[in-house]
Each structure stands twice: as structure tokens, then as C-alpha cells.
Amino acid sequence: MSLLSPTSISDTSSHKVIPKVERADTPNDLAEEEDENILCSPAEHLQSIFLTDEERKQWNDVIRMNDYLTKGRRPQFWEEPFTKRVLDAIKNKNLEMKKAAKLLGVSYGTLYGRYRETYGCLKHPYR
DSSP: OOSSOHHHHHHHHTSOOOOOOOOOSSHHHHHHHHHHHOOOOHHHHHHHTTOOHHHHHHTTTOOOHHHHTTTSOHHHHTTSHHHHHHHHHHHTTSSOHHHHHHHHTSOHHHHHHHHHHHHBOSSSBOO
16 A cells, blocks of 8 residues: 555645745854845945944044955955954953954954954953
């Protein structure tokens, strides 16, 4: 006896088939897709971070990582003067880590990892 008899085939055709929706494999993939979908000018990007007018003027020269990668390489990005200024501002508590991550166009975790390599933990910095 076969598992699918003619009667069972007709029964399954009456059921609705729900199509499979493709999803990202990991949460990191989702975050990268969100970043890629955001296309705006640097000025609009600064406004979307909720910076004050004074902060916008101060960080006007900062280039987001995705924009930088069109002309440079990832390791060079972290050596740029504007990136070092952002890290120094975090160290001196002039800029929050979350705002800095959005400003540079990287995830909080990526920026925190770079910060720890340079200065140690936020709460217990190297002396």
C-alpha cells in the first residue's frame, strides 16, 4: 500500500500552502541589511543620530565605514584621525559609545571591541 493514495492527494490540494519566507541566518545579518538599506547624505545621517547642532559641527568630518570602504580598507579606517578623535571623545566622556557607533556606521559591539583594544574597559580603563 502506498503512502499517498489518490484520495489523500486530493485531500492535500484543499489545504492552503504557506510559502516559505527567506530570513537572515543570524542577527548580525539582519543588522548589516538594515545598514545597507539606509542611504542618506552625511548631513542627514548626522541628524538621524540625534546629535545637537554643536555636536554636528564638531563631527562633520567623520566618514561612516561603508562610505570609507569605497575608497579605503577596513584596517585603515581605524587609523584615520577622525576615528581616533571619536575614540578619544568616548574616553573623555564627551561622546556616548552608542552615538559614536552610529556616527561611524559600525555596530556597538565592533566599536566597543576597538575601544577596549585601545583603552581597556569603559568602567575600568588601563592606567
